[in-house]
Amino acid sequence: MATIARSDRTNRTAAALVFLLGAAVFLNYVDRGAIGIAAPLMKSQLGLSEEAYGLAFSAFFWFYAPVQLFAGWLCDRFSVYRLMAAGILLWAGSTLLMGLAGGFASLLVLRVMLGIGESISFPGSSKIIARHVPPERRGLANAAVAAGIALGPAAGTLAGGMILGQWGWRAIFLFFGVVTLLWLLPWQETVRALPKTGHYDGGARVPIRALLSKWPLWSMSIVHSLGNYCFYFLLAWLPLFLTKARGFTIGEMTLLATLGYAVQGVCALGFGHFSDWWTRSGRSEAACRRWMMVASQTLAAAAILGLAFAQSAIAIGFLLCLAGAASASLSLNLYAIAQMFAGPRASGTWVGVQNAIGNLSGIFGPIITGVVVQRAGYDSAFVLTAAVAAFGALWWALGVPRIAQVELD
Numbered sequence: 545m546a547t548i549a550r551s552d553r554t555n556r557t558a559a560a561l562v563f564l565l566g567a568a569v570f571l572n573y574v575d576r577g578a579i580g581i582a583a584p585l586m587k588s589q590l591g592l593s594e595e596a597y598g599l600a601f602s603a604f605f606w607f608y609a610p611v612q613l614f615a616g617w618l619c620d621r622f623s624v625y626r627l628m629a630a631g632i633l634l635w636a637g638s639t640l641l642m643g644l645a646g647g648f649a650s651l652l653v654l655r656v657m658l659g660i661g662e663s664i665s666f667p668g669s670s671k672i673i674a675r676h677v678p679p680e681r682r683g684l685a686n687a688a689v690a691a692g693i694a695l696g697p698a699a700g701t702l703a704g705g706m707i708l709g710q711w712g713w714r715a716i717f718l719f720f721g722v723v724t725l726l727w728l729l730p731w732q733e734t735v736r737a738l739p740k741t742g743h744y745d746g747g748a749r750v751p752i753r754a755l756l757s758k759w760p761l762w763s764m765s766i767v768h769s770l771g772n773y774c775f776y777f778l779l780a781w782l783p784l785f786l787t788k789a790r791g792f793t794i795g796e797m798t799l800l801a802t803l804g805y806a807v808q809g810v811c812a813l814g815f816g817h818f819s820d821w822w823t824r825s826g827r828s829e830a831a832c833r834r835w836m837m838v839a840s841q842t843l844a845a846a847a848i849l850g851l852a853f854a855q856s857a858i859a860i861g862f863l864l865c866l867a868g869a870a871s872a873s874l875s876l877n878l879y880a881i882a883q884m885f886a887g888p889r890a891s892g893t894w895v896g897v898q899n900a901i902g903n904l905s906g907i908f909g910p911i912i913t914g915v916v917v918q919r920a921g922y923d924s925a926f927v928l929t930a931a932v933a934a935f936g937a938l939w940w941a942l943g944v945p946r947i948a949q950v951e952l953d
């Protein structure tokens with residue numbers, strides 16, 4: 545009976561960890577996407593051109609991407625739970641201070657700080673999931689993270705749009721920063737409930753050079769970058785596209801953007817249940833995840849291309865729902881497959897490297913889009929992004945090798 549009780553407590557603690565990881569990623573995307581919601585008013589008040597705005601948005605990724613290499617390494621060697629708390633403290637403070645930004649320079653610096661703080665999220669989440677969650681529950685655990693990726697922009701867009709209309713753009717950052725700080729309270733209580741032996745993994749550490757010699761890591765990093773290009777394109781530019789190019793009001797923009805993200809969150813949980821059911825039935829988890837990605841990237845290409853030509857609210861809303869469903873599969877499977885390749889010992893470092901390379905598109909994508917929009921218009925930017933998504937579908941089918949844990953010794 546004592547053993548059963550301990551097992552129940554362990555399962556409850558693991559479930560609480562997964563829930564809080566999903567909440568952390570939710571806040572991650574609320575805070576990083578706040579600049580997009582604030583943009584319709586912030587751009588004019590701070591005197592930012594399209595190119596300057598694209599540069600400010602991309603500044604988040606200048607350190608967010610490369611610091612992931614170090615963050616993943618830290619997760620495999622030190623207390624990932626303390627690292628998560630420190631990262632959130634830094635990014636919450638940066639978000640809050642953005643509400644006091646006086647111009648382009650201060651906005652740029654704070655976006656860089658936000659990127660450094662948020663760099664711990666995905667290596668840390670993958671490390672904890674790989675450590676505490678068995679394969680037959682991996683889909684739902686990663687779905688919690690994927691739902692956070694979707695519902696963060698959804699809630700951020702809805703709440704931010706309401707705040708923007710009522711109190712202006714500065715209030716968005718002040719409110720979001722304070723809310724993020726509150727996450728630290730339940731996290732500290734949950735970590736205290738962990739058994740002492742659960743804080744660190746046994747076994748030899750895997751050096752980063754051993755991972756860098758593996759083609760599966762590079763193939764996943766490439767396809768991660770292709771998927772992120774599309775997701776960040778919508779995150780950064782959708783509010784401006786809807787208000788400036790299609791003439792919707794801020795309220796209408798808020799509802800349309802929120803609809804797509806809400807569908808993404810619901811689909812993420814549905815896809816997680818489906819992939820776990822598939823795995824428990826004895827079928828190949830690897831095949832399921834690969835072909836989910838081929839289908840979702842193809843769907844993303846079609847939806848984004850359609851947005852270049854859609855004019856009515858109904859058509860745009862429908863296409864944003866399709867894009868949301870496609871993004872749900874992306875955010876779920878990128879990390880689940882990384883955990884399958886790396887295993888518990890190396891998942892932090894693996895995801896750190898994969899995310900570092902995968903988020904290079906966050907550096908270059910907004911700048912490229914800013915140049916394209918300024919010189920050729922929004923429609924050309926959507927066509928370019930659709931082509932990137934289509935190439936991503938092809939890469940998932942042919943470029944990613946057999947999905948199985950790699951030999952690390």
